Amino acid sequence: QAQLVESGGGLVQAGGSLRLSCAASGRTFSSYNMGWFRQAPGKEREFVAGIRRSGDNTGYADSVKGRFTISRDNAKNTVSLQMNNLKPEDTAVYYCAARPGTWYSTKQYDYQDWGQGTQVTVSS
DSSP states (O other), X not given: XXXXXXXXXXXXXXXXXXXXXXXXXXXXXXXXXXXXXXXXXXXXXXXXXXXXXXXXXXEEOTTTTTTEEEEEETTTTEEEEEEOSOOGGGOEEEEEEEEESSSOOSOGGXXXXXXXXXXXXXXX
């Protein structure tokens, strides 16, 4: 089981950038596929980006493709989400999640462990 702690959220103007980080405890981080999800008020939690445990494959929601980049550092037990050209519709609480196995998933129920979330607010 992995314990996850997100950081890096905040308030930014539209067009700006933020970098979210997720620190994982435990010695088996490299065995977990990781995902970033977000949840806006009144909406369901949605997939944002995922990365395989080895870091050799990534995937993105269409709404963030070309603007967001997920990466990981298995030596430091961290996964990051670089968010550029932010839009007001990106406003949400962002969560990182861990999934054992071979691949990341776009479905939240496939993930085993979750962080507490970090708020991202984009003003217009």
